[in-house]
Amino acid sequence: xxxxxxxxxxxxxxxxxxxxxxxxxxxxxxxxxxxxxxxxxxxxxxxxxxxxxxxxxxxxxxxxxxxxxxxxxxxxxxxxxxxxxxxxxxxxxxxxxxxxxxxxxxxxxxxxxxxxxxxxxxxxxxxxxxxxxxxxxxxxxxxxxxxxxxxxxxxxxxxxxxxxxxxxxxxxxxxxxxxxxxxxxxxxxxxxxxxxxxxxxxxxxxxxxxxxxxxxxxxxxxxxxxxxxxxxxxxxxxxxxxxxxxxxxxxxxxxxxxxxxxxxxxxxxxxxxxxxxxxxxxxxxxxxxxxxxxxxxxxxxxxxxxxxxxxxxxxxxxxxxxxxxxxxxxxxxxxxxxxxxxxxxxxxxxxxxxxxxxxxxxxxxxxxxxxxxxxxxxxxxxxxxxxxxxxxxxxxxxxxxxxxxxxxxx
Amino acid sequence: xxxxxxxxxxxxxxxxxxxxxxxxxxxxxxxxxxxxxxxxxxxxxxxxxxxxxxxxxxxxxxxxxxxxxxxxxxxxxxxxxxxxxxxxxxxxxxxxxxxxxxxxxxxxxxxxxxxxxxxxxxxxxxxxxxxxxxxxxxxxxxxxxxxxxxxxxxxxxxxxxxxxxxxxxxxxxxxxxxxxxxxxxxxxxxxxxxxxxxxxxxxxxxxxxxxxxxxxxxxxxxxxxxxxxxxxxxxxxxxxxxxxxxxxxxxxxxxxxxxxxxxxxxxxxxxxxxxx
Numbered sequence: 001x002x003x004x005x006x007x008x009x010x011x012x013x014x015x016x017x018x019x020x021x022x023x024x025x026x027x028x029x030x031x032x033x034x035x036x037x038x039x040x041x042x043x044x045x046x047x048x049x050x051x052x053x054x055x056x057x058x059x060x061x062x063x064x065x066x067x068x069x070x071x072x073x074x075x076x077x078x079x080x081x082x083x084x085x086x087x088x089x090x091x092x093x094x095x096x097x098x099x100x101x102x103x104x105x106x107x108x109x110x111x112x113x114x115x116x117x118x119x120x121x122x123x124x125x126x127x128x129x130x131x132x133x134x135x136x137x138x139x140x141x142x143x144x145x146x147x148x149x150x151x152x153x154x155x156x157x158x159x160x161x162x163x164x165x166x167x168x169x170x171x172x173x174x175x176x177x178x179x180x181x182x183x184x185x186x187x188x189x190x191x192x193x194x195x196x197x198x199x200x201x202x203x204x205x206x207x208x209x210x211x212x213x214x215x216x217x218x219x220x221x222x223x224x225x226x227x228x229x230x231x232x233x234x235x236x237x238x239x240x241x242x243x244x245x246x247x248x249x250x251x252x253x254x255x256x257x258x259x260x261x262x263x264x265x266x267x268x269x270x271x272x273x274x275x276x277x278x279x280x281x282x283x284x285x286x287x288x289x290x291x292x293x294x295x296x297x298x299x300x301x302x303x304x305x306x307x308x309x310x311x312x313x314x315x316x317x318x319x320x321x322x323x324x325x326x327x328x329x330x331x332x333x334x335x336x337x338x339x340x341x342x343x344x345x346x347x348x349x350x351x352x353x354x355x356x357x358x359x360x361x362x363x364x365x366x367x368x369x370x371x372x373x374x375x376x377x378x379x380x381x382x383x384x385x386x387x388x389x390x391x392x393x394x395x396x397x398x399x400x401x402x403x404x405x406x407x408x409x410x
Numbered sequence: 411x412x413x414x415x416x417x418x419x420x421x422x423x424x425x426x427x428x429x430x431x432x433x434x435x436x437x438x439x440x441x442x443x444x445x446x447x448x449x450x451x452x453x454x455x456x457x458x459x460x461x462x463x464x465x466x467x468x469x470x471x472x473x474x475x476x477x478x479x480x481x482x483x484x485x486x487x488x489x490x491x492x493x494x495x496x497x498x499x500x501x502x503x504x505x506x507x508x509x510x511x512x513x514x515x516x517x518x519x520x521x522x523x524x525x526x527x528x529x530x531x532x533x534x535x536x537x538x539x540x541x542x543x544x545x546x547x548x549x550x551x552x553x554x555x556x557x558x559x560x561x562x563x564x565x566x567x568x569x570x571x572x573x574x575x576x577x578x579x580x581x582x583x584x585x586x587x588x589x590x591x592x593x594x595x596x597x598x599x600x601x602x603x604x605x606x607x608x609x610x611x612x613x614x615x616x617x618x619x620x621x622x623x624x625x626x627x628x629x630x631x632x633x634x635x636x637x638x639x640x641x642x643x644x645x646x647x648x649x650x651x652x653x654x655x656x657x658x659x660x661x662x663x664x665x666x667x668x669x670x671x672x673x674x675x676x677x678x679x680x681x682x683x684x685x686x
Contacts, residue, residue: 003676004676006674006677008680008681124415128424129423134427137431141431141435144438156686158677161465164453164458165449167465168449168452168453168458169445169446171462171465175445176444179437180438180441183434183438405471406471408645
């Protein structure tokens with residue numbers, strides 16, 4: 001039925017099977033849109049957040065997808081700036097993943113703010129001393145860049161490219177990609193950093209507060225490094241996942257190993273910096289404000305196991321596996337280590353968002369607890385469904401993995 | 411954000427932050443505007459087909475972009491990065507110097523029922539060009555292409571007097587609701603069209619300098635190329651996970667699509683005619 005829209009030389013499942021895959025996700029998205037409608041039309045009382053627990057599941061989702069979506073900027077940086085041709089095999093997929101992550105994050109932010117009609121206020125009346133202002137500006141600008149980067153991928157669709165105007169425009173857009181990749185790298189550096197900086201400047205939250213390097217707290221650099229490390233791993237994991245679901249080999253093994261090596265090297269640097277930062281915080285920053293660092297790990301269920309899990313199990317271990325050539329050459333180890341890297345960054349964002357807010361800041365405070373409402377969960381899952389839908393459509397009708405044709409015919 | 415906004419005050423923070431932001435925004439907007447302006451210019455340029463070929467070539471699978479010297483066995487593996495235009499390839503003359511010119515007594519190559527006369531040059535998109543000796547050149551679709559596509563439902567040949575460009579659209583054919591682009595092997599101005607009764611062809615005269623055929627296949631290169639093309643066709647027709655399964659000695663049947671009309675023939679034809 002839709003064969004003429006599927007890229008030449010690629011095989012995709014039948015239209016019926018494709019729709020059977022899509023319909024459940026469409027229903028999930030529809031349910032999420034209903035929850036979003038409730039939040040926007042009736043108010044944020046539909047959520048379980050309050051004035052003290054103001055960052056919940058949605059901000060956690062935002063931070064996580066933005067960290068994982070760093071695969072887009074970093075793959076572009078590798079290909080267009082560092083000229084690493086290995087990255088070409090996954091660049092289109094990385095752009096789509098980045099677009100999904102960032103557009104999903106911006107959409108959820110609009111719901112979280114609760115007043116999307118006033119979203120322009122932040123641009124019109126920016127507080128230039130706020131990390132969030134920088135995040136807002138950079139996110140918007142980078143989402144625009146990702147949309148522009150997505151256009152040539154769409155214009156290369158088998159049918160669209162038959163229109164000469166589209167093909168010529170795609171060609172010209174392709175030529176300016178290095179500029180956009182440079183801009184994307186610049187913007188990503190600052191918004192990833194500012195998201196981290198957001199927590200590092202919270203003087204009233206000694207669990208998150210960190211020493212400053214220049215005008216930026218150390219969390220600024222930790223977020224940049226961790227996102228750069230997790231991005232290639234996320235692209236790797238998603239490529240393997242799509243290979244598994246579609247039962248097709250999409251890239252050569254060297255490409256995945258290359259992503260793993262880059263990710264592992266960056267993760268190792270990140271873990272080193274994170275370890276130094278944690279030691280400084282434990283021995284200097286936290287005691288200076290009257291807290292023993294370990295007090296934070298005696299509150300509720302937030303034990304030291306979280307720190308060990310984040311830094312050692314989901315940080316140091318995958319980093320060592322990924323930098324080791326022999327281990328990396330084993331597909332299961334490679335995939336497992338990349339998955340652990342992604343989980344590590346997800347846990348880090350959980351710690352920074354949820355644990356920071358849950359921990360008491362005053363002697364008479366108790367550990368706050370928060371359980372997301374069904375509307376929050378439905379919105380969260382809707383972003384996931386939106387991502388699956390957009391990626392599935394892109395995978396079916398666009399060339400996300402240029403090597404797929406070569407692998408099939410070789 | 412802007413000085414005229416209520417209660418806006420210039421501070422160092424504003425100047426740095428907004429300066430950087432507007433610089434980034436200006437870079438993004440100006441690059442997109444530049445791409446749009448270049449596109450508008452390129453669309454109006456009659457040589458935009460060269461650009462289209464560049465774009466198409468980039469997206470062809472590596473197996474299709476195999477160098478002619480790989481096809482003829484002179485090198486184990488080599489991918490073309492010159493859009494099949496050996497005139498711009500620095501290595502091509504070295505290969506020619508290394509290999510003694512093959513002598514072909516036969517008038518044609520024949521494989522799986524396909525005859526390829528050796529009195530002409532072949533483009534990798536399954537067109538040929540034959541010098542007629544009077545300064546004109548005949549261009550046609552080779553037998554491989556003809557058998558694969560069969561009788562077209564409609565053909566749109568360029569008007570006499572119009573120009574065709576090497577690797578640009580020679581003519582278009584319509585077959586089973588698919589529009590197929592047949593690539594021209596050389597530059598030239600159309601001086602004659604061949605209609606359905608005479609076989610579809612074009613006769614062109616080159617403008618200015620004599621056309622070069624260095625980018626086209628000929629003689630000893632035809633057979634290995636044909637073998638490769640048959641393999642490529644088999645892959646295009648094969649089911650996923652099965653790959654090559656045709657027994658040796660089979661013939662490529664005329665109007666091949668009639669044997670399996672359920673196949674995505676537009677995709678197969680396009681791939682074989684070098685459309686990405």
